[in-house]
Amino acid sequence: MKVFSKEQIYEGDKVTEERQKLPPSELMERAGLQIFNWMHMRMQGAQVPIHIFCGIGNNGGDGLVLARHLITHGYNVETYVVNCGNSRSKDFLTSYDKVKEVTKKWPQLLKCESDFPEIHKDDIIVDAIFGIGLNRSIEDWIKALFHHFKASEAFTLSVDIPSGLYTDKPVEDVNGVVKANYTLSFQSPKLVFFLPETADYTIQWEVIDIGIDREYLMTTDTEVELISKNEVLPIYKPRTKFSHKGDFGHGLIIGGSYGKIGAVQLATRSVLVSGAGMVTAYVPECGYLPLQTSLPEAMVMTDIDEKKITDINFDITPSAIGIGVGIGTDTSTIQAYEAFLKSNKVPLVIDADAINMLSENKKLLKLVPENSILTPHHRELERLIGTWSSDFEKLEKASTFSSKHKVILVIKGAHTITVYGQKKFINVTGNSGMSTAGSGDVLTGIITGLLSQKHLPIEAALFGVYLHGRAGDLAVEEFGYQSLLAGNIIDYLGEAYIDLFKQPEQAQEEVKTEDKA
Incomplete structure (x- = not known):
């Protein structure tokens, strides 16, 4: 299995939109729907409180799409927008408007520690705050939010990558990364899931298919590959009946x-x-x-x-x-x-x-x-x-x-x-x-x-x-x-x-x- 770099992931998104003639927010819709399908298959309508924390970029947009599907299927959902900047992405705003169409309970805006919601041990946290595009230091109040997640002991599901984790450089502050129980990674795993210094930020991970262009996935060479049974089977050499030592x-x-x-x-x-x-x-x-x-x-x-x-x-x-x-x-x-x-x-x-x-x-x-x-x-x-x-x-x-x-x-x-x-x-x-x-x-x-x-x-x-x-x-x-x-x-x-x-x-x-x- 190929492990794509951050740059290759962005290129794959662009190629997919061009070749499949997709509207700008379609990949976000696919991503959010696939996360919903994963959760719905396991929860089967259970009324466990689900707290979805969304950033203001495309990762947050994925979280909003997820929230919309959970709400329309009758789940007990609380949605929050973590106000981590002044600039919202276009696709985030599109997803935000769609959430408002399906519920009177609009996402709550979090701006400081006093805004943090109460989270119980038996609740579920969905972390959709920062994605692979994170390129700056995280504010102290958001680090406090991450600590709030951890202190609650609630099951934490990260969207694509635990928030605060970079794909191509070491962690700057161990308190500035979400500790996820499970991460659903889009199309391929991330290198940081396997490195000693960063692997502990997610206990388990799984790849979900969001329909990135197949030709791009097949023909693009990556510097990193995972080696499992499928990769080594072609290496195996069977023996013939008349072979000898x-x-x-x-x-x-x-x-x-x-x-x-x-x-x-x-x-x-x-x-x-x-x-x-x-x-x-x-x-x-x-x-x-x-x-x-x-x-x-x-x-x-x-x-x-x-x-x-x-x-x-x-x-x-x-x-x-x-x-x-x-x-x-x-x-x-x-x-x-x-x-x-x-x-x-x-x-x-x-x-x-x-x-x-x-x-x-x-x-x-x-x-x-x-x-x-x-x-x-x-x-x-x-x-x-x-x-x-x-x-x-x-x-x-x-x-x-x-x-x-x-x-x-x-x-x-x-x-x-x-x-x-x-x-x-x-x-x-x-x-x-x-x-x-x-x-x-x-x-x-x-x-x-x-x-x-x-x-x-x-x-x-x-x-x-x-x-x-x-x-x-x-x-x-x-x-x-x-x-x-x-x-x-x-x-x-x-x-x-x-x-x-x-x-x-x-x-x-x-x-x-x-x-x-």
């Missing part, structure tokens, strides 16, 4: 040090479970027995050193290599790493201390092959690209780094974001239970396994992140958030593959069957 590549995991062989075990096992035909682990001598006994399906090669990697020397021809899990940053390991990078011609997945060694020795970045996949967590990314003042700056720096060094960055997090030049791909799978030791090692193995199967690097990164998160989502249903282990994610990779081909109704039926059992 040699068709699915040979993955190599290089890593480990004394006390950290478990990281290699997790990554190596993940290579196989993700579908690679063969896998070899290259570890210090101390890792030989643990790996041979715990993972009989894998082959093991060892460094001459007992406790750390000092010389990366192997006589196999791997299809892809994952390097860095548990490897440490000993001086001799850095030297071995540099020598390896100078001679390597195989697609790479670079993780953990292999990233940290690049950060500490920037000259090594010149040796990293094009389209290598780096999988940093927060601190590793900070060491690699430098500090940032906001999530927007972080993504900008990540894009600059990716473009400069021609690599793919997989920024791990609640919504893992894969950065490929100026493109950003946001993953929708995964959960907080995966915040556990070894989860990143599993991801390294999955992506290495997919690379081994001749997926393009960007495909391997996107598919790997999706499968990793989906396996975690399936596993957490059995183990819970606190007790989920990295190994459980591997155990559910097969289920994640099967889940790719389940229809939504099939998945729902299985849940019902489990509930009955």
Whole structure:
């Protein structure tokens, strides 16, 4: 799913009006009607007090259209105009006049704190004050209104975006943003729904279709995309009846040090479970027995050193290599790493201390092959690209780094974001239970396994992140958030593959069957 920028949304509105020959307020009518349909389907005429707070721009106009439909269908509605300026938009005024035609109870004008209405916990608030066009600071009395919403504990529904939240820059004042329980976003979600600093301003979101021109939506390229099942299904490669292990590549995991062989075990096992035909682990001598006994399906090669990697020397021809899990940053390991990078011609997945060694020795970045996949967590990314003042700056720096060094960055997090030049791909799978030791090692193995199967690097990164998160989502249903282990994610990779081909109704039926059992 594409995530359109603010400028593209405005352009889409303009194109739609021109191509569909719409009157100026028609898109506002569509938006308000769709929000009404969403509420009406869920409320079915319930007489819960609904407080609709409208700004004086087009977002407020959407709220007025909603109010009109709710009023004509007999709902208990109170409508307010938040007087946040002197200039009303034309479409807002059109919608305002239409509301006056259907009720004698005209919208109340709010100008200061003394005008705030009483709101009870069981009421519903509709926030239609500011939309994506907000470009100025918010007055203190309006911030107080937002606090009034929060203090009431009433369910808050935001129209398109929580008021006070920008689409393209960080929040200036945390008290100047509505905390929404639910946001109905027009045509596509907003990037800020997925960034750590801004995601908490809406607990849930949903996209509603307001009829933006289909050709525009299909042909317009966006810098940001959401990656879900629909996006990864075309990446999947089915197997033929007469295929054999040699068709699915040979993955190599290089890593480990004394006390950290478990990281290699997790990554190596993940290579196989993700579908690679063969896998070899290259570890210090101390890792030989643990790996041979715990993972009989894998082959093991060892460094001459007992406790750390000092010389990366192997006589196999791997299809892809994952390097860095548990490897440490000993001086001799850095030297071995540099020598390896100078001679390597195989697609790479670079993780953990292999990233940290690049950060500490920037000259090594010149040796990293094009389209290598780096999988940093927060601190590793900070060491690699430098500090940032906001999530927007972080993504900008990540894009600059990716473009400069021609690599793919997989920024791990609640919504893992894969950065490929100026493109950003946001993953929708995964959960907080995966915040556990070894989860990143599993991801390294999955992506290495997919690379081994001749997926393009960007495909391997996107598919790997999706499968990793989906396996975690399936596993957490059995183990819970606190007790989920990295190994459980591997155990559910097969289920994640099967889940790719389940229809939504099939998945729902299985849940019902489990509930009955």
